[in-house]
Amino acid sequence: MKKLVVLGSTGSIGVSTLQIVEEFPDAYQIVALTAGANLDLLCTQARKFLPAVVSVINDQDAKSVRERLNDLNIEVCCGVEGMIQCATLAEADMVVAAVVGAAGLVPTMAALQAGKDIALANKETLVMAGDLIIEEAGLQGVNLLPVDSEHSAIFQALAGHRHGDIRRLILTASGGPFRELPAAEFSHITPTAALAHPNWSMGKKITIDSATLMNKGLEVIEAHWLFDVPAAQINVHIHPESIVHSMVEYVDGSVVAQLGVPDMKTPIAYALSWPQRLPLNQPGLDLCQIGKLTFSSPDLQRFPCLALAYQALESGGTLPAVMNAANEVAVAAFLNEQIPFSGIPELIERVMACHVPEAVTTVERVLQADRWARVRAREFIAGGLT
């Protein structure tokens, strides 16, 4: 029986994680849940899985949840402290880090420091502080298991092979809804159009990141840290069908790939059950029915976010954290119709251009760079980015 904490239980990854726990009640038990705005769903989840603790954003939400769950013996806490309390719970074996954005960093680091295995869905944690996270995971001897389908694919394609034999990693990208849209039309893209992802059902932030290819950029940085491979040996292929989830090419020309239907349950389940696999109750891959898989190179002219991510990774230090923070502000501004779609990379590039990277020595230093970038990005927006 593996005891799980789910940070971000009401998001897409959190919900799928709980579906798996429901499907395998003898293998997993939920000991803590944390959520953001969706208190209704959190309370429903708490009634079903009976965790010892739940955590929400602030005191007011905590009070509300406490009242709604007052017939149950569940502790309700809140804020960053609440998230840390959940992430470090003594009885927990594994923490599923599924919070969206920079907010995932601090509780994930706390879980690592408490010696918990991590199922990592929050890519920003590694983008911002990969060096610190990988070092801490090594010190604690814990397993850091990727949940992103691309990184789960690479993890599976590396199993049983020698790290020294890697020639390159190939991350696949659906290319998003604007894969074939001419550059001239990018400034007219609406939030509604950008939120309509062809293959994956995901939260808003990651859906916009998929449309700009920043999601793939964040994944390149994540892959660098998870698999200890330099930027120059990480390539991206556009693969609209999202069936080949990613690949590893070895020095003899052999390429090992992991494929599957585009459903997050498989990579989540693999992170939970590794090194075993769960017999998931879902349709297998039928390549004969799918018929064809296509591949092309990404267009960095139309999707400059991907190039910005490579630039951030190669410069290193605090620059990836700055890029990530500027991107979060830019995506929110785009969703609020404050900036156009084409303004997202423009804003990120401007913020990055005025940052002088420093070495990442502490989480606090990273958070400082993150805050600086958010302020700077909001200033640019207020100044009238067009």
Next chain:
Amino acid sequence: MKKLVVLGSTGSIGVSTLQIVEEFPDAYQIVALTAGANLDLLCTQARKFLPAVVSVINDQDAKSVRERLNDLNIEVCCGVEGMIQCATLAEADMVVAAVVGAAGLVPTMAALQAGKDIALANKETLVMAGDLIIEEAGLQGVNLLPVDSEHSAIFQALAGHRHGDIRRLILTASGGPFRELPAAEFSHITPTAALAHPNWSMGKKITIDSATLMNKGLEVIEAHWLFDVPAAQINVHIHPESIVHSMVEYVDGSVVAQLGVPDMKTPIAYALSWPQRLPLNQPGLDLCQIGKLTFSSPDLQRFPCLALAYQALESGGTLPAVMNAANEVAVAAFLNEQIPFSGIPELIERVMACHVPEAVTTVERVLQADRWARVRAREFIAGGLT
């Protein structure tokens, strides 16, 4: 320094093996070579690699080779005894079994009994006597490394994963040159048309087997023995580009595949170097340039050989050996224009229909079934198969 014996050094696999040895002279040394009709090439290879022993088909060829190599200190022997002498050479570490057809069985078994690791390209060995071969490999504790690109792919896709988690193996097949030819035209196929394989450069026998899909049938049986997976869990996908070399689907829906350019050097090198990989000097896979990969189900109506192979595997005993022998006679008869292309499955089916399978208890019993099937097949041809 790994010391290699190459059985069948002048064939397609043998020649590629020697190219790899030439590329990595510090890693491999050739200690014995055996060949069939191509004495010129054998002598050239012997002068270059200076093996201790070479073996040819008969006394006459041995005499000729002995004269041509009389300035070198190379022992020349012949016949099945000569092959066995090479396969069991005391100083050899690994035997590359690249003889074509049923002739590979006896020397491969001899190599196993002498405790040699085997790089197995001769699929007929497992088709005929898989049970005995796998048992002997287990008893001797030797490694049986697949050279066929499909089996090398599965071997690589299984590495690091649990055998109990396998849902099915998926072997890919190019579909051969007649993939889209209407059934009515099959009786008019000429040997020249059948020998023009779109993707792979191979010997005549295997090229015809690819055109009938019997090659894939033999590979299904080979996969059953190599990977201990029942026939019902081995599927075939037609994949004309021959880039995905084969796949393994696991119980969680995850599919691990191995891909590469269609070049036998990669799987041969992997068998030689496993568990390491050789940095081969050849172009990597460029999926963006290839653009698309397609998949479809095999048409068992037009390609009945594949169904016959499944039938042979499911019946078991001596039936696969009989099927294999009938196929060898049928392919030779087709190449000699004695029977039409559509006569190949017809002949095999007739021979199989009049065989009563027995358990495979000894190699001699298998060879007896093989001889019986050849006689019976020739009788059917003489009787005027149309």
